[in-house]
Amino acid sequence: QxxxxxxxxxxxxxxxxxxxxxxxxxxxxxxxxxxxxxxxxGKEREGVACINNHNDITYYADSVKxxxxxxxxxxxxxxxxxxxxxxxxxxGVYSCAADHFVPVQSMCRLNSAAYWGRGTQVxxxx
Numbered sequence: 001q002x003x004x005x006x007x008x009x010x011x012x013x014x015x016x017x018x019x020x021x022x023x024x025x026x027x028x029x030x031x032x033x034x035x036x037x038x039x040x041x042g043k044e045r046e047g048v049a050c051i052n053n054h055n056d057i058t059y060y061a062d063s064v065k066x067x068x069x070x071x072x073x074x075x076x077x078x079x080x081x082x083x084x085x086x087x088x089x090x091x092g093v094y095s096c097a098a099d100h101f102v103p104v105q106s107m108c109r110l111n112s113a114a115y116w117g118r119g120t121q122v123x124x125x126x
Contacts, residue, residue, distance in 0.1 A: 002027040002115045004096050009120030012086050020081040022096030022117060030074040032098035032115075035107045036081045039119075040092035047108030048094075049081055059105045086124045095119035 008020040022034065035050035049070035050059045058070055069082040079096060097113030107113060 002029075002032065002098055004098060004115060004117035006094060006096055006117045006120040009094060009122045011123045011125065013126050014086055014088060014124055016086055018083045018086060018122065020083070020094055020096075020120060020122070022079040022081075024077045024098070028074075029072070029077045029079065029098070032100060033102055033104055033107055034070075034072060034079045035097045035099075035113060036068075036070060036079075037095045037097060037108075037111065038090075038092045039095070040089070043092075045095075045111055047111050050104045050108040051079065052104050057104050059108050061108065083122075086122075088124045091122060091124050093119040093121055 003025045004022055006022050012018050033052055036048050037045050038048045039045040048061045048064045049068050051070045051072055055072050067084050072079040096117045098115040099113040
């Protein structure tokens with residue numbers, strides 16, 4: 001069964017960049033659609049970036065367009081989320097998730113997936 005582990009979170013100053021990683025184990029990542037989800041304090045989880053298995057279709061939530069970039073390296077079994085110009089409102093727990101045979105946009109908008117990592121905390125503060 002696919003297992004996902006996020007890394008790269010931490011305390012970051014506003015305006016700084018950060019790259020999160022989602023690494024798969026026990027199963028190859030290549031067949032899966034992957035999404036990054038964020039849960040800010042006191043708010044519901046939202047899908048911020050999703051990517052198809054061939055690395056050529058992506059979806060971004062309006063709130064992160066232009067600052068977030070999702071990519072994947074199937075050979076390394078890893079998906080990345082590059083966050084530029086971090087803002088305090090980007091603070092939250094970032095989780096990656098995986099599923100089969102779902103449209104990229106649907107995974108992010110419906111906030112649903114078959115497999116989930118435990119998340120990594122990102123705190124943006126000066």
